[in-house]
Amino acid sequence: MxxxxxxxxxxxxxxxxxxxxxxxxxxxxxxxxxxxxxxxxxxxxxxxxxxxxxxxxxxxxxxxxxxxxxxxxxxxxxxxxxxxxxxxxxxxxxxxxxxxxxxxxxxxxxxxxxxxxxxxxxxxxxxxxxxxxxxxxxxxxxxxxGQSAMSPVQELNAMRSVSEVMTSNIKLDDLLNLILSKLVSTINAERGTLYLVDEEHGELWSRVLLQDTGPLSEIRLKIGEGIAGHVAATGAVLNIPDAYADPRFNPQFDKVSGFHTRTILTAPMLNPQQKVIGVVQLLNKKDGDFTFRDERLLTAMAAQAAISIENTRLYQQEIQQQLINRELETAHSIQASFLPDRIPALAGWDIGALWCPIRSVAGDFYDFHALADGRVGVVIADVSGKGIPAALFMALSVTVLRYGMSINLPPEEVLRHANEMIISEQRSRMFATTFVGYLDPDSGEMLFACGGHNPPLWYHAATGAVDYVTAQGVAVGIFKEAEFIPARLRLEPSDIFVLYTDGITEVLNSEEEEFGEDRLEALIRQHTALPAQELADRILETINDFAAEQELSDDATLVIVKRAGGGE
Amino acid sequence: MNITEREQDGITIFALEGRVDSEGALDLDLALQTAVSEGKHKLVLEMDRVRYINSAGLRTLADILTQVRAGQGDLKLVNLSQRVARVFQIIGFDKFFSIYATVDEAIASF
Missing domain, CATH: 3.30.565.10 (Histidine kinase-like ATPase, C-terminal domain)
Incomplete structure (x- = not known):
């Protein structure tokens, strides 16, 4: 085999x-x-x-x-x-x-x-x-x-295909060298240059020159300038029988290289969409002038070459993309490992959470922390920015917040400490809106502090009313002197407390309408009987339906805390 | 793929060139659906420069055929290359489509 x-x-x-x-x-x-x-x-x-x-x-x-x-x-x-x-x-x-x-x-x-x-x-x-x-x-x-005697075009085709098959990491330069030497030898020229189009600058640049050309290591031409530039602009082959008689010829190149140019055949490299992606130029036909047949052959071969160059670029992009995706997958699992392993099981309480990064990684997170006195710390935060920078900052934020909770600081001190640490440790000027609450499972009392985070939604089962609770403070990581004032509330039987990030309420539909707090409230009122995790899943489903064709543009994170009903 | 459209004796003729693969089938579908939505139901496809066709392309052709026949028209094919003709046979489409050697014959048959 x-x-x-x-x-x-x-x-x-x-x-x-x-x-x-x-x-x-x-x-x-x-x-x-x-x-x-x-x-x-x-x-x-x-x-x-x-x-x-x-x-x-x-x-x-x-x-x-x-x-x-x-x-x-x-x-x-x-x-x-x-x-x-x-x-x-x-x-x-x-x-x-x-x-x-x-x-x-x-x-x-x-x-x-x-x-x-x-x-x-x-x-x-x-x-x-x-x-x-x-x-x-x-x-x-x-x-x-009889059919197997390949035409030069087929031969070039075979060469490019083989190179694609043999290795998926062929270097573009090697391929260009291979192509150019094939063109020079097939058409029987003395020398050749292969230029690629640099779209950003509207220029052509010589990517390979065959044979030792001394100081001419790289030529850059404006598209439209000189012979190669002219061919790039018009997309038509150009056969010049006497270089020095042509005003577009620049004798400077000969002076520098010591080469004497007589005849020049220049063809565009057109991709299948007929876009010029480069130009190939052959100098000095070895026996006489470049013929009409040479023009056609070079045009055909240059088109084949264009396809192979584009394919090689595609390969490289594809491989690049695969590498990036693999790294993102790794980043995702590392980041997911920062989230709590499990949701705390507390008698008389039902807690659900979800974390839904818009890319592989997110700037949102939630956390639970068992305190020494039997209370449970509940944290939600939204880091400024998205993607990898936000994910790295999230890791820092989680760590400093956990540290504060682990040494039994009260919520406002946890935020103050995190604020100081973050400002002194990082220079990237990122910040995190953060809510920290300590829930006493016996009394239902929660002591909390809020660093500029969306006010959590509080559904009162007894009255059916909804409140948004907040406490004075600003996002963590901005002002060194920030003050955080704690506040207190008591969750009664069957109350629902919903902590969320703006990825939930700021979802847009195709009419550019926001999902908004009103829809969130209505949804919670409609599903007060659902277990917390199912309610969280239902909310995510609903915002996905709401966005429909629009892509979600922000990370979405939710924590739902329900107190069991009085009879239980 | 390249598709050029012309009219002759009230019949719309499309000259196709290239590959009717999954990508080409989208181009073809757009061109033919546009014609059908303009009320053109007598269609002829010149197929001699089609080098490749796959199931996505065949699905498009069968779909258009059903539509134009419902509008009392037809979709006729001209000059299938050997390879494309074989694909039609394997899938049994040669029995459904009327296939002609020249555009004139196809037009005369309407």
């Missing part, structure tokens, strides 16, 4: 193009006939499409690994995913005799896979997250000998 290559991508529709290029690379290496390559491509694309839609439905995300090998007379391609396993009872057999309307419903992809491949084997895991594989095997039918 010979390993041919493998490709690992995010299972997303946009990556089907990369997959298709990968399959072409495999086809080129095996010199597959057009027909065999077509069959292989169709079967793999259908299989990949099924994985994208069915193994990772909706918001589910994950990887798709495609690996190819050659075994005897067969090519074997295995697609692996880590999503939902296929449920064989849900697969309807494709009915070749059904009317056309019924046929478009689905099952077509699987029918193709089975019709086009010589063998199809599937393994499904018992549960989501474990690998599922689909092994496709096809007899290798090679292109006829």
């Amino acid at each position: 010979t390993f041919l290559g493998e490709l690992r991508v995010q299972a997303r529709q946009e990556n089907l193009r990369l997959i298709s290029h990968f399959v072409h690379g495999v086809g080129q290496r095996l010199a597959l006939s057009d027909r065999a390559l077509f069959d292989l491509e169709l079967a793999i694309e259908e299989a990949a499409t099924n994985i994208i839609h069915h193994a990772y439905p909706g918001e589910r995300k994950g990887h798709l690994l495609i690996s190819a090998s050659e075994t005897g007379d067969f090519v074997q391609v295995t697609l692996t995913d880590w999503g939902l396993p296929l449920d064989p009872t849900k697969v309807k057999p494709f009915d070749i005799n059904a009317p056309v309307e019924a046929r478009i419903k689905g099952g077509m992809g699987l029918h193709f896979i089975h019709a086009l491949m010589d063998s199809v084997e599937r393994t499904t895991s018992a549960e989501p997250g474990q690998p599922n594989t689909l092994k496709l095997v096809k007899l290798i039918e090679r292109a006829e000998a």
Whole structure:
């Protein structure tokens, strides 16, 4: 068995193009006939499409690994995913005799896979997250000998595909070198330069120059300036039989390099969308002038080169993205480990909490802390900013708040201490709105302090009224001299106390309306009988429905404290 | 993919070029649905420069076929490449679509 290559991508529709290029690379290496390559491509694309839609439905995300090998007379391609396993009872057999309307419903992809491949084997895991594989095997039918003499364009195509197959971390510079040397030798020129477009500056810059060019390590040209710049601006090939007779030619380059330029052939590198992504320039045809045939050949090869350059860039971005995602996943689990392991179980009380970062990590957090005297510290906080900086600041904030509680400081002192620590320890000028309450489970009394946090909502079961409680203070981490004045309240039987961050109340719907406190109140009144955790989940569900198509823009965190009814 | 549209004898002809893969099927769907919503129900597709088609593309074609036939029209295909014709056969679509060798024959058949 010979390993041919493998490709690992995010299972997303946009990556089907990369997959298709990968399959072409495999086809080129095996010199597959057009027909065999077509069959292989169709079967793999259908299989990949099924994985994208069915193994990772909706918001589910994950990887798709495609690996190819050659075994005897067969090519074997295995697609692996880590999503939902296929449920064989849900697969309807494709009915070749059904009317056309019924046929478009689905099952077509699987029918193709089975019709086009010589063998199809599937393994499904018992549960989501474990690998599922689909092994496709096809007899290798090679292109006829007559067809196998490749044109220079095909050769370049093969080279790029092979480079994609062989390694997913090919360096762009190596590829450009490979391309340029191929162009120079095919067209029989003395020298060549490959320029890429720098869109930000509206410039061309030489990415590779073939052969030792001495001090000319990098050339930068404005688009529209000089010969290469002119080709970049017009997108048309330019054949100059006498360089020194052309006013666009800059003899300075010859002076510096000691080279004598006679003839110049310059072609744009157009991507499939006909956008100029670079320019390739060949100097001095070895035998006479550049011909019309050379112009056409160089144009075609430059277009192939453009595709391979774009693909390599795509690969690199994809890999970069994978690395970033992996780091974010790690950050998420580290951050989640800062949250309390479990919600305190207190007789006569029902407590629920949820933490919903908008990205992998959040600036919100909640905390519970058992105090030495039997009271329980309840904390909610919202750190300024989002993403990684907010997550790091959250870690600092959690630590200093916990320290204050662990040495039995009263709530206002916990905030004062945290404020001082944060101001002296960090220079990033971040802050956290924070609420700290100490609940006495026996009396229902809560002593609390508030550092500029959204006032918690207090539902009084006896009257049905709703209050917002607060105490004097400002967000932690802003003013060194900040004062925090404690306050006190008593939760009566069946009362509900809701601590939340603004990610709950400031959610916008498609009309740019805020969810607001009124809707939150109404929701709580409607569900006073629900257990705390279910109420928290219901609130999150409701704001998600409210936002509908709008993406949530802020982290959302909730803590719900319910006192049991009088009879219990 | 590239799609160009023209009219001849009250029939709308689309010349297709490129790959009718999952991405191309979206372009094709947009072009054909637009025509159907403008009340054009007699459609001809020139397919000779289509190099590849997958189930997403076939689904689009079948969907449009159902719609135009409901409006007393038809969707006729011209000049399928060998590879595309084979895909039609595997899935049994050759029996549903009227396929012609030239645009003129397709137009004359309406």
